[in-house]
Amino acid sequence: MTSWLRAHGTTVTAVLIALTLTASFGYVAVESLLGAINPERLDGDFGRGALSFATPGTGTDAGSVAANASAIIGVVIGTVVLVSAIIVVGLAFRREWAREAGFVIYGLLGLLTISVALGGFAGDPPAPSAWVGMLTGVANLTIVGLLFAPATARDFGRRPRRRTADSR
DSSP: OHHHHHHHHHHHHHHHHHHHHHHHHHHHHHHHHHHHHOGGGSOHHHHHHHHTTSOTTSOOOHHHHHHHHHHHHHHHHHHHHHHHHHHHHHHHTTOHHHHHHHHHHHHHHHHHHHHHHHHHHHSSSOOTTHHHHHHHHHHHHHHHHHHHSHHHHHHHHTOOOOOOGGGO
8 A cells, every 4th residue: 555655646636636626616606607597696796796797887686787797707707617627537547648737727716716815815805705715725735746756657657558469
């Protein structure tokens, strides 16, 4: 067990963290899409906040604007979740393309969420969810660090190769 964990520990840890983030944001995407389908599920403050971004004089109500904003949020987060799920499956099967995609996707997500969280901290008063954004960003950058680890590179290099007729 110790040798298996030493050989695959960084890869397994990266997959578990990525899977946790993917599942939690999958829940957010589903809830956002359900809010777009049934606007009564949405918080009234969300509708008023979304209405402040509407064009003045359009005559839109808070419910329809909130439903549209919720649908956009659901589609964007859902797309990121889908890409992340594909990468997680590739990482679980130790595919090199998934490791390289993980560098890019989780690195960009980490930088984006940390920068948004810093903006939340700078607000007056600070946004209460800024800590969640900061933790999410740190988790994404932790995945990148684990994928960059030499043990992970060895783990991906150790993947068994299929024998071809020419290699016998």
